[in-house]
Amino acid sequence: MAKGVIIQGSSRSEGDTSKVVSLLSAGTGYDIIDLNKKNIGHFDYDFNNRDDDFINLFKTIVTEYKTIVFVTPIYWYSMSGLMKVFFDRISDFLNLEKDYGRKLRGIKMASVSSSNDERFYEGFEMPFENSADYLGMEYKGHLHTWVKGNNVPEKVKKNISEFVTKQINK
Ligand SMILES: Cc1cc2nc3c(=O)[nH]c(=O)nc-3n(C[C@H](O)[C@H](O)[C@H](O)COP(=O)(O)O)c2cc1C
Numbered sequence: 001m002a003k004g005v006i007i008q009g010s011s012r013s014e015g016d017t018s019k020v021v022s023l024l025s026a027g028t029g030y031d032i033i034d035l036n037k038k039n040i041g042h043f044d045y046d047f048n049n050r051d052d053d054f055i056n057l058f059k060t061i062v063t064e065y066k067t068i069v070f071v072t073p074i075y076w077y078s079m080s081g082l083m084k085v086f087f088d089r090i091s092d093f094l095n096l097e098k099d100y101g102r103k104l105r106g107i108k109m110a111s112v113s114s115s116n117d118e119r120f121y122e123g124f125e126m127p128f129e130n131s132a133d134y135l136g137m138e139y140k141g142h143l144h145t146w147v148k149g150n151n152v153p154e155k156v157k158k159n160i161s162e163f164v165t166k167q168i169n170k
Helices: 016-028 054-064 081-090 098-102 126-135 154-168
Strands: 004-008 031-034 067-073 108-115 138-146
Touching: 004 016, 004 054, 016 031, 016 067, 016 108, 016 154, 054 081, 054 098, 067 081, 081 126, 108 126, 108 154, 126 138, 138 154
Parallel strands: 004 031, 004 067, 067 108, 108 138
Antiparallel strands: none
16 A cells, blocks of 8 residues: 555644544554644745755655645634644745655645534635645545544544545545
């Protein structure tokens, strides 16, 4: 099976989102990258953050993996700030070292949200789907998950398992 990676975008490494990430990793065998443990500065038009963790991290991702699953908590109806900054920084590779940026073409992307509520927000998925399209990536869809009192409900576990077999691995 082609190697994939899960990019975890929570502001706490051992919170609700990490529980969902663990289940996804167990179901796919994919590696995990925790953005909370990386030093990634905001996008800068003069590329003043080029010496932080992003450049090497991105090069590793596009070189080693065929699928990227973005897993983010819902913060203010949107993806987390950590994850949004990751997407902003992809712009570095549309300007500097374009050869690495082009490596995203053909890589698969899926997105997963987590919150404490089954309720999902219309429009949440749009930035993932449109970014995949813009970057020439193959978009595999979105799953919303929720955690109740530190536990992942059975229904969510079942949804994760189906998402892996019917969308990510399809
Ligand atoms: C800054 C912040 C903003 C949030 N905004 C929302 C929101 O708009 N909608 C929602 O359903 N939950 C919202 N939540 C709740 C989180 O989505 C929920 O607690 C999630 O499980 C947290 O995951 P984590 O432990 O990985 O951070 C918010 C939480 C935080 C900290």
